[in-house]
Amino acid sequence: MKALKVNKARLWDSLMEMAKIGATDKGGCCRLALTDLDKQGRDLYIRWAEEAGCTVKIDQVGNIMATRPGEDMSLPPVGTGSHLDTQPTGGKFDGVFGVLSGLEVVRSLNDHGIKTRHPIEISVWTNEEGSRFAPAMMGSGVVSGRFTLQEILDKVDVEGKRLGDELERIGYAGETPVTGRQYHAFFETHIEQGPYLEAEGKTIGVVTGGQGQRWYDVELTGQESHAGTTPMHLRTDALTCSAELILAVQSIAQQHKPGCGTVGFMQVGPNSRNTIPGKVTLSVDLRHPDDAALSDMDAQLQETVARLTQETGVKIELKPIWYYAPIPFAPQCIEAVRTAAAALGYSHMDIIAGAGHDACYVSDFAPTSMVFTPCLNGISHNEIESTTAEECEAGCSVLLNAMLQMAEV
Ligand code: HGY
Ligand code: MN
Ligand code: MN
Numbered sequence: 510m511k512a513l514k515v516n517k518a519r520l521w522d523s524l525m526e527m528a529k530i531g532a533t534d535k536g537g538c539c540r541l542a543l544t545d546l547d548k549q550g551r552d553l554y555i556r557w558a559e560e561a562g563c564t565v566k567i568d569q570v571g572n573i574m575a576t577r578p579g580e581d582m583s584l585p586p587v588g589t590g591s592h593l594d595t596q597p598t599g600g601k602f603d604g605v606f607g608v609l610s611g612l613e614v615v616r617s618l619n620d621h622g623i624k625t626r627h628p629i630e631i632s633v634w635t636n637e638e639g640s641r642f643a644p645a646m647m648g649s650g651v652v653s654g655r656f657t658l659q660e661i662l663d664k665v666d667v668e669g670k671r672l673g674d675e676l677e678r679i680g681y682a683g684e685t686p687v688t689g690r691q692y693h694a695f696f697e698t699h700i701e702q703g704p705y706l707e708a709e710g711k712t713i714g715v716v717t718g719g720q721g722q723r724w725y726d727v728e729l730t731g732q733e734s735h736a737g738t739t740p741m742h743l744r745t746d747a748l749t750c751s752a753e754l755i756l757a758v759q760s761i762a763q764q765h766k767p768g769c770g771t772v773g774f775m776q777v778g779p780n781s782r783n784t785i786p787g788k789v790t791l792s793v794d795l796r797h798p799d800d801a802a803l804s805d806m807d808a809q810l811q812e813t814v815a816r817l818t819q820e821t822g823v824k825i826e827l828k829p830i831w832y833y834a835p836i837p838f839a840p841q842c843i844e845a846v847r848t849a850a851a852a853l854g855y856s857h858m859d860i861i862a863g864a865g866h867d868a869c870y871v872s873d874f875a876p877t878s879m880v881f882t883p884c885l886n887g888i889s890h891n892e893i894e895s896t897t898a899e900e901c902e903a904g905c906s907v908l909l910n911a912m913l914q915m916a917e918v
């Protein structure tokens with residue numbers, strides 16, 4: 510197979526151009542799902558995709574599908590794509606790199622005058638981050654049938670804004686049905702967002718699957734009372750109880766290596782320095798590559814909640830809001846990524862995705878794999894997220910060649 514390379518400068522310029530939308534002072538990006546800034550990023554991407562000769566459709570949950578025609582339009586497309594929405598203090602590359610890699614694949618095919626047998630389709634999936642509207646991976650989750658369209662349209666953010674109304678407001682409530690989506694094969698290119706490729710000195714991660722996740726909302730209800738007059742032994746303090754729960758999440762993860770446990774969101778009420786907190790809401794995010802271990806982490810979390818309730822008198826409501834088991838990717842797609850990396854002469858290693866990715870849900874209905882590239886010090890979900898034009902070129906060139914392998918058969 511003649512290994513083609515993409516246009517490094519053009520890919521990098523597109524990434525830097527997109528990064529201007531929602532640019533933050535510390536060099537990151539904030540384009541929360543379905544905000545005006547998300548709309549601006551989507552609009553720019555659609556302009557580029559149409560300039561590259563793609564036809565663009567929007568589905569009922571706002572996913573964008575840009576299709577480059579193939580010789581036989583009756584065949585299912587070979588797909589790629591990722592997300593344009595970011596964390597509140599996100600970086601320039603999480604998600605965007607996968608979307609603009611897809612665009613660069615199309616632009617490179619145009620440069621080389623290559624017409625593939627299968628059409629090529631680039632997806633932008635709605636609300637992959639799950640930061641503004643929880644849970645994550647909503648656009649791909651609806652298309653894969655993990656979520657119903659209605660339950661997702663009815664999700665609300667912390668300000669009570671409804672996802673379906675926000676889709677309408679930004680003009681991305683599309684007509685294309687979310688059902689019946691097909692791919693001959695699907696690949697997502699993404700920065701690793703972790704330290705392993707860099708630590709091993711590898712340029713490409715051949716992604717064999719994604720670890721499982723369990724997300725919870727937790728509500729702790731104690732007794733508000735005066736900070737100066739309430740003796741310590743008479744308090745029902747929701748915040749000190751939360752502190753014990755947070756440390757328990759950390760300890761449960763440490764007992765289940767290489768699992769992860771995170772409390773990333775917390776609201777305290779009434780949040781007054783001289784009133785004992787009566788109400789705390791917080792999030793719990795558990796992850797593990799082995800489903801039995803993830804279940805054990807869940808069981809230990811439930812036990813911890815029962816124990817703390819007993820010990821503190823604080824009422825604790827643990828609400829599971831999301832779960833998916835670890836996802837194995839398709840051997841033929843994994844092999845296509847590995848073959849492409851080898852043909853291009855890039856060092857590579859197999860790796861499991863620690864983060865959730867839309868590809869995990871696409872693998873419910875299509876053969877899927879991912880291409881990972883390193884990011885500086887493994888840092889992501891942080892404005893300092895960084896990678897190089899060479900690493901982006903490598904990941905995108907592997908994507909191009911992996912897709913070509915599948916688009917011709
Ligand atoms: O949470 C995740 O793994 C992804 O960044 N949404
Ligand atoms: Mn991502
Ligand atoms: Mn992310």
Ligand code: MN
Nearest residue numbers: 637865866867
């Ligand atoms: Mn993703």
